[in-house]
Amino acid sequence: MNFFEEYPGYPNYEKAAIHDEAHGKVVRKKLWMVFWIMLTITIVELIIGSQFNFSEVNKIYTFIFLTVVKAFFIVWVFMHLGDEKRAMKYAIIAPYTLFIFYLAFMCITEGVYSKVIRDALVTVVLHQ
Amino acid sequence: MPNNVFTHFPFLEGKNLPLAYVGFMTFDLIMSSVTMVLAVEAGHRLNRKQVAIWLFLTIIGGFIFVGSQCWEWYHFITGEETHQVYRDYWMNGKHIIDPHFQGANLIVNAYTQLPTFGDFFFCITGFHGFHVFSGVIINIIMLIMVLNGVMDKRGHYEMIEKAGLYWHFVDLVWVFVFTFFYLL
Numbered sequence: 001m002n003f004f005e006e007y008p009g010y011p012n013y014e015k016a017a018i019h020d021e022a023h024g025k026v027v028r029k030k031l032w033m034v035f036w037i038m039l040t041i042t043i044v045e046l047i048i049g050s051q052f053n054f055s056e057v058n059k060i061y062t063f064i065f066l067t068v069v070k071a072f073f074i075v076w077v078f079m080h081l082g083d084e085k086r087a088m089k090y091a092i093i094a095p096y097t098l099f100i101f102y103l104a105f106m107c108i109t110e111g112v113y114s115k116v117i118r119d120a121l122v123t124v125v126l127h128q
Numbered sequence: 129m130p131n132n133v134f135t136h137f138p139f140l141e142g143k144n145l146p147l148a149y150v151g152f153m154t155f156d157l158i159m160s161s162v163t164m165v166l167a168v169e170a171g172h173r174l175n176r177k178q179v180a181i182w183l184f185l186t187i188i189g190g191f192i193f194v195g196s197q198c199w200e201w202y203h204f205i206t207g208e209e210t211h212q213v214y215r216d217y218w219m220n221g222k223h224i225i226d227p228h229f230q231g232a233n234l235i236v237n238a239y240t241q242l243p244t245f246g247d248f249f250f251c252i253t254g255f256h257g258f259h260v261f262s263g264v265i266i267n268i269i270m271l272i273m274v275l276n277g278v279m280d281k282r283g284h285y286e287m288i289e290k291a292g293l294y295w296h297f298v299d300l301v302w303v304f305v306f307t308f309f310y311l312l
Contacts (some may be wrong), residue, residue, distance in 0.1 A: 018284065024170075078296045125218075
């Protein structure tokens with residue numbers, strides 16, 4: 001006798017996601033739409049990266065924004081976070097989004113550290 | 129700066145195609161992510177044949193990605209067919225000018241005056257490639273289990289969902305690696 005037969009009222013989460021053919025069609029349509037959105041974003045990124053001469057700052061923030069949009073779609077649709085309950089999804093997505101922006105900002109503003117150090121070393125060596 | 133490094137494409141050597149190959153790699157990984165989520169969806173309909181087909185396509189996509197990364201590392205290390213700027217570098221406080229200096233290693237590289245560029249590139253893409261490879265192995269195990277009917281015996285395809293979460297996480301990491309190492 002397995003667990004779910006022993007406790008008939010207990011929710012079976014593993015089988016909760018099972019759906020029929022009609023619902024599957026709706027889900028597949030949504031997945032392919034997300035695929036086209038992500039492909040478009042990637043192509044836009046490539047065109048900006050290889051063709052346009054944006055100012056460096058505009059380029060950096062455009063790329064980071066588009067990246068976070070792509071990451072959002074992966075987590076929301078492909079990893080099924082969008083199917084969770086309201087409080088659950090925002091509790092997960094909000095802190096991580098903030099943290100990603102914070103980390104990207106710190107990488108850009110503090111990331112020159114090694115170059116600064118290196119330039120200083122080169123100067124010291126040249127003046128010897 | 130990396131968009132000047134990776135300007136080459138297989139079978140089109142010598143042409144200046146910035147970001148073309150890494151664009152292909154990104155497309156490949158997004159595509160394999162979609163096939164993975166379609167395998168999960170087919171699992172929700174308990175359709176064993178479709179799960180196997182989509183998982184197989186995901187595995188193919190993963191192998192294409194790992195192979196592409198090997199090809200790119202080879203060209204990055206040897207410096208063939210890549211846009212190199214510098215023929216000089218600093219080592220142990222000495223300025224060394226070497227007209228034959230090309231490629232990259234963990235200490236110096238010919239693409240930029242920043243020696244850390246090679247370190248970061250090898251470290252991050254190496255770890256990501258390793259994760260893609262282990263994801264492919266997990267997917268192969270899942271495919272064998274599906275073909276043996278293990279999931280049908282259990283009555284649900286929950287394990288495909290879990291393997292899919294791993295695979296999507298690898299894709300998620302690549303989205304950031306792509307931006308911070310190739311585009312910026």
